[in-house]
Each structure stands twice: as C-alpha cells, then as structure tokens.
Amino acid sequence: MKNKTADRMKREDVPKNQKWDLTALFETKGEWEKELQAVKEDLSNVTMYKGRLQESAKVLLDCLEAKEKLLERFNLVSMYADLRLSVDNTETERQKDSAKASEARSELNAVLSFVENEIIALPEEKVKKFKEEEQGLQLFEKYFADLHERKPHALGEETEEVLAALGSLFSAPYNIYNRGKLSDMQFDSFTDEEGNEWPLSFALYAGKYSSSPSTEVRRNAYDSFNKTLNQYKHTFAAAYAANVNHEVTTARLRSYDSVTDMLLQPQQVTKEMYHNQLDVIQEELAPHMRKYANLKKRVLGLDKMAFADIKAPLDPDFKIETSYEEASETVKEALEIMGPEYMDMINTALTERWVDYADNIGKSTGAFCSSPYGAHPYVLMTWPDTMRGAYTLAHELGHAGHFYLAGKNQRMVNTRPSRYFIEAPSTMNEMLLSNHLLSKTNDNRTKRWVILQQLGTYYHNFVTHLLEGELQRRVYKLAEDGEPLTASVLSEQKVDVLKKFWGDTVEIDEGASLTWMHQPHYYMGLYPYTYSAGLTVSTIVSKQMIEEGKPAVESWLNVLRAGGTLKPLELIKKAGVDMSKPDPIREAVDHVGSLIDELEGSYSGQ
Structure with missing residues (x-):
C-alpha cells in the first residue's frame, strides 16, 4: 500500500x-x-x-x-x-x-x-x-x-x-469546540479502490474528499471522518448546550419574549423576515434539490444516493484544475465590472499577501475574511487546486471589498451593517465569477461545469447553512421548553431536518446525523440563515448589474460604502430589493430551479 x-x-x-x-x-x-x-x-x-x-x-x-x-x-x-x-x-x-x-x-x-x-x-x-x-x-x-x-x-x-x-x-463553548476540532481530533487515513492511502483532516474532508469524483474515496473518507466525530459527539454536545443555555438565560434576564427575539434584535430583522427565509426556501427549494439528487444518481450510475455522495461532481471526468495564481487572474477579470476603486483593492490583496491559502497542520477549516478597522482585510482559505477555489477566493474578497469601502467612508462605529446583509457582498462576487466564466466559453461542457459551480454556491447557502438555521430554530425552542440538549437529541433533530428536506431521494445515515458538529456557526447566534438572505439579494442584484451595467454597479458600491449607517431593509432597498416580502426569496429559488432544469436538459438522452 x-x-x-x-x-x-x-x-x-x-x-x-x-x-x-x-x-x-x-x-x-x-x-x-x-x-x-x-x-x-x-x-x-x-x-x-x-x-x-x-x-x-x-x-x-x-x-x-x-x-x-x-x-x-x-x-x-x-x-x-x-x-x-x-x-x-x-x-x-x-x-x-x-x-x-x-x-x-x-x-x-x-x-x-x-x-x-x-x-x-x-x-x-x-x-x-x-x-x-x-x-x-x-x-x-x-x-x-x-x-x-x-x-x-x-x-x-x-x-x-x-x-x-x-x-x-x-465564549468558552466556542473555544472548546475549536480546540477540540482543530487541535485534538486526529482522523485515520483511508484507502481508495486501488489501495492507495490518503491522509484525512477536517479541511481535507470538507475541501477535497467530500466532492471527490471517486465514489470509493467519498464514501471511505466519509466513514473515517464520522468515526472520529462520533468519538467527540458528547463533548461537543455539552459545549453547544452550554452556549445555547447561556443565550436562553440571557434572553430571560433581559426580558425578551424569546431567545430568537434577542438574537434578531442586533440584526434589526423582524421575525417574519427570519421565518420567511427558513420556511420559503425549505418548502419551495426541496423539490428542485430532490430532482438534482436524482439526476446525480442516474448520471453517475450510483447504487444509491448516499449522504456522502451529495457533493459528488456530476461530470467527474471534467474539472478545471488551476493554480492559485491562475485563479487569481480569473477572479480579477470577473470583478472588473466593479470599477477602478474596487479593483485597486483586489489587486493589492492578491499581490501583497492579504490571503493565507496554504494547507498546514492546525489551520482553521473553511474560509473567512477579517477586516480590522485601520488596517487592510485578511483572508484565510485552503487552496484545493481546482477552479472551485476561485469561488471561495472571490467570496472572501467580497467581504474584503465591502469592509474596505465601508472603512474608507465611515468611522469605526458605523462600518458594520446587520449580519442579515453580511453575506450579500461575498456571494455577489460568486455570481459575477459565474457570469464571467460563462461569457468566456462556447463549450457546452464548460458551461455545464459553471452551472454546477453555481449550484454549489446555492447548495452551500440555501441548503447546508439554511438547514443549520432550521436546526437552530428547533434547538432554541427545545431549550426554552427545558429539553436537555444531548448528542442524541441534536442528532435526532438533524436527521429529521434532513429527511424532511431530502425525502426518500437521499439516504440519511448516522454520519449525516453528526453534521451539527461540522460548523462553528452555531456558536454565533442566528448566523447560518443569513447566508440565504445574502444570496437572495446578490442573485437579484447581480442580474441587475448584468442587465443595467454601470448604474446598478454604482448603486451597489454605494450600499457597500454605507457600511452600518442603515438598517438592513433600508440598505437593501438602496440596491433595489425589498426583503420585507417573500417575493425576492421565491425569485431566487426559481432561479435555482431554472439552473437545475437547464442542467437536466443538457443530460437528456444520456
């Protein structure tokens, strides 16, 4: 071996x-x-x-x-x-x-x-x-x-x-979670169908193996990954329960009607807006995503659609491998529509080491952008050697551009908008990257690949993070009702959330029940659902940019420059979207459905 x-x-x-x-x-x-x-x-x-x-x-x-x-x-x-x-x-x-x-x-x-x-x-x-x-x-x-x-x-x-x-x-529960996840957890290596041995880490599983073209690699990595998670589930459940109980207790001490009211107040979002995101997307997106899962199963010839296969590439023989340097150039080209001020920042970020993209032992998983006032932003990611990494880079540079412009135009106290809006500038850059890649090719297979990347963005924000948000909604209700939040309770709730969304199209196994252990977002209040709000906004505004050009771009830049001077509804209205109603959410969900229909059409007759 x-x-x-x-x-x-x-x-x-x-x-x-x-x-x-x-x-x-x-x-x-x-x-x-x-x-x-x-x-x-x-x-x-x-x-x-x-x-x-x-x-x-x-x-x-x-x-x-x-x-x-x-x-x-x-x-x-x-x-x-x-x-x-x-x-x-x-x-x-x-x-x-x-x-x-x-x-x-x-x-x-x-x-x-x-x-x-x-x-x-x-x-x-x-x-x-x-x-x-x-x-x-x-x-x-x-x-x-x-x-x-x-x-x-x-x-x-x-x-x-x-x-x-x-x-x-x-903040101890969050620190305990991170210390356990990034310092203590050691994952067993696994083998592929040829007997080759592969090392495993949180970052490697999330960034590489979960979307491997090899069914054997995906499923074996998944099994090894969940074997280790299972050993830590009671400790992680205790940490998460401590965090939730602290929030619930604080809400009662401060005389809020519920912990949800308390957590939504700094976002300056109504409960109706919050529930709209969770309810409309789960109900109306589920049929589209089930159709997508069935398409994957058929095209890839899978014996079943296992949870380990959800991120399987639909065209496994076609991937655009690229270096960080090449992807950086592509991202720059895609964002040129944003104008000279924004592009100066992007160029500087990519040439003066604002980005940390290595994969090393002990590095935090996923990706983030930190933007200290009075200095420039910093981006953390792990480079995956494929064009998918360009989407991550564009996303985090979206956060960087947002706070760079806000920092230049506002004093510190006015730079941070509601968390409800935070993911709009980042997902906007993903939309622009997709539009750019589509405009550069006439090759049907490449176009199909780009659609798949777009669906990857929607899956991440409209499914992964949104279903995290649904679990949170349930967890806070259980905690307020006095239900102990044990590992088995969290896993049971997660299984129910996943089954209601996927129906019988995806096999929800024990490993799927542990996905509440994957993300640190649960320790950040009502953060996960806001990804879907941001992507709803960027879906609609990016269309405006492509159709209207400079006027729509300038409106968007003014929204970014406004920082935290406006409440989210007012801020987003400046970009031409009214999030007080479910209509924009439905429009975004319909867009996802149209992408899946287009994808299915490209495979007709196969």
Whole structure:
C-alpha cells in the first residue's frame, strides 16, 4: 500500500508566498505585546468620563471619540492574536496569546460598559439636545438609535459590568469546540479502490474528499471522518448546550419574549423576515434539490444516493484544475465590472499577501475574511487546486471589498451593517465569477461545469447553512421548553431536518446525523440563515448589474460604502430589493430551479 499524498506541512514549513503578512498590524510580536499593555494602561483616557456623560454635549462627544480610538487600537491587537492562532491552533504560544487577548477584551468590555449604560439612562430629549449642540455627535446617530432600541432590555449598571467582565467565560463553548476540532481530533487515513492511502483532516474532508469524483474515496473518507466525530459527539454536545443555555438565560434576564427575539434584535430583522427565509426556501427549494439528487444518481450510475455522495461532481471526468495564481487572474477579470476603486483593492490583496491559502497542520477549516478597522482585510482559505477555489477566493474578497469601502467612508462605529446583509457582498462576487466564466466559453461542457459551480454556491447557502438555521430554530425552542440538549437529541433533530428536506431521494445515515458538529456557526447566534438572505439579494442584484451595467454597479458600491449607517431593509432597498416580502426569496429559488432544469436538459438522452 502506498501513501497517495504527502503528510500535511507544519506551519513553519509553509512557503512565504502562501502565508499572509501580518506586519500591517504589528511588525513583531514584541510590538504587539507592548501595544496590548499600552491599551490596558490607556483605559483611563475613557474612564475619566465615568459618571459625567450627562454633563454636556462636549463631554459626551469627547468620551465617545476616546472610546472609539481605544477600541480601534485594541481591535488590531485582538485581530493579530486571533489571526496567528487561526493558522496554527496546535502551538501553545499562539493559544496563550489568544487567551491574553480574550481576557483583555473582557476587561475592556467590562470597564467601558459604563458608556453605553449611561447613554441608555439619558432621557431622549437630552440626547436630542446634545446632538443639536455638538455636530460631531450626529455622526453617532445610528449608534444612539441602536442603544435606544436596547433600552427596554438593559439591566442595571453593575449587572451589565459583571456580564461584560464574564465575556471570555461566555465564549468558552466556542473555544472548546475549536480546540477540540482543530487541535485534538486526529482522523485515520483511508484507502481508495486501488489501495492507495490518503491522509484525512477536517479541511481535507470538507475541501477535497467530500466532492471527490471517486465514489470509493467519498464514501471511505466519509466513514473515517464520522468515526472520529462520533468519538467527540458528547463533548461537543455539552459545549453547544452550554452556549445555547447561556443565550436562553440571557434572553430571560433581559426580558425578551424569546431567545430568537434577542438574537434578531442586533440584526434589526423582524421575525417574519427570519421565518420567511427558513420556511420559503425549505418548502419551495426541496423539490428542485430532490430532482438534482436524482439526476446525480442516474448520471453517475450510483447504487444509491448516499449522504456522502451529495457533493459528488456530476461530470467527474471534467474539472478545471488551476493554480492559485491562475485563479487569481480569473477572479480579477470577473470583478472588473466593479470599477477602478474596487479593483485597486483586489489587486493589492492578491499581490501583497492579504490571503493565507496554504494547507498546514492546525489551520482553521473553511474560509473567512477579517477586516480590522485601520488596517487592510485578511483572508484565510485552503487552496484545493481546482477552479472551485476561485469561488471561495472571490467570496472572501467580497467581504474584503465591502469592509474596505465601508472603512474608507465611515468611522469605526458605523462600518458594520446587520449580519442579515453580511453575506450579500461575498456571494455577489460568486455570481459575477459565474457570469464571467460563462461569457468566456462556447463549450457546452464548460458551461455545464459553471452551472454546477453555481449550484454549489446555492447548495452551500440555501441548503447546508439554511438547514443549520432550521436546526437552530428547533434547538432554541427545545431549550426554552427545558429539553436537555444531548448528542442524541441534536442528532435526532438533524436527521429529521434532513429527511424532511431530502425525502426518500437521499439516504440519511448516522454520519449525516453528526453534521451539527461540522460548523462553528452555531456558536454565533442566528448566523447560518443569513447566508440565504445574502444570496437572495446578490442573485437579484447581480442580474441587475448584468442587465443595467454601470448604474446598478454604482448603486451597489454605494450600499457597500454605507457600511452600518442603515438598517438592513433600508440598505437593501438602496440596491433595489425589498426583503420585507417573500417575493425576492421565491425569485431566487426559481432561479435555482431554472439552473437545475437547464442542467437536466443538457443530460437528456444520456
């Protein structure tokens, strides 16, 4: 038996060009340590205003500006520690540094909590008067409005300070999940039909083997992957249960009607909008996806459509292998429609090491973009050697472009829009990449491949993440009803969610029941369902861009520049979409159906 793939690299062996350059944050770790200490010492620049915010408009403005400046500095400190850990979770020193930053974050939040507590306590008339007296306070308009909405749920100043101080404790479930997943889990290698041995990791399974053209590789990797997950399910369930119980308890303490109300409030989304995403897509997309699953089974000649086969490539003999460098050029070409300012950022990101794309031991799975205010964005991904990686790169650069433009046009307090909108700029770039690839070819097989990539995007956001959102909806209801969230309960609920969506077209086995262990999103509040909201928006706006050109592009760029100055409904309306109704969701689902119909037509007669 021979080992098909070399062992994964250690972080220190990764070539420089595959690693991001963190010197934009701090030149050395020593500088980082000095700034961490300096930020803590400079807390007095803000605490000197404690108990005084009602004195005058000038005092209030000075306090807010001092706090913002301090948080800008700490944001870079925190980001540096988090980014260093994300590329090597096995190194003790990085773990310690991240823990230091986390403790400092809790300390800062506790000490600075007086600012929001005192503003919430101010009479509305006084705040209005202060804004009239000091023009600078008008730049904090959205901030004041958000605090006003939280006012009915605020606790006493001492209680708020205590809760803020316990921040690192409340984030422990997420940290335990990541530590277990990225540091402790070791997966057995597996063999293919020829007896070749393949190494396995979270990143390799998600990024490579789950979509392998070989049925043997997909299913054997799946079995080995789930064998290890099964050994950790009780620990992971306990971590997730702790996180949910904390959220449910906090919602009750703050007198929200439900934990869902509490988690939706910062998103500034109505429950109707939330339920629309979950209900409309599950009900109306399911028939299309079942049709797609049956097509795969027929074309690939599978004995059954196993859960391990869902991401099988429909045209396994056709794949566009590409290097990171070649894919970068393709992404740049696809995004040229966005104009010179946006493209300057993209070019810089790809040439000045904003992207970390190596595969090394201990690296976080999946992909993300972190955008510290006052510095440039950073993208983490693992390069898969295929054009599918170009979609991941385009997606994360969508986040980068969003916060780059918001950061250039807004002060820090106004850069972050509702999470409901966050995935629109990222999936927009995937839409533009597909349109570009289709425009470049007359080859039917290549066109079919592009449609499959588009369906990959919709599967990820309209199925994987949406069904995570459905599980969350059920889990919060169970927790509020007092049901213990054990591994068996979570697995039973996940099986039921999957069976209701896939019907009898896909075999939902024990491994499928463990998919609640795959993603960290469950520890981030009501995040998973927002992927479908973002993709709904980008589906419709990308069509407008292709049809209308520059005017639609400029409207979209203005939405990105607006950052967090508007609530999501208003923000998305600026791009010409009304998400208060289910119509856009239905339009997006119909688009997915049309892609599947087109795909099926290309296989007619086979």
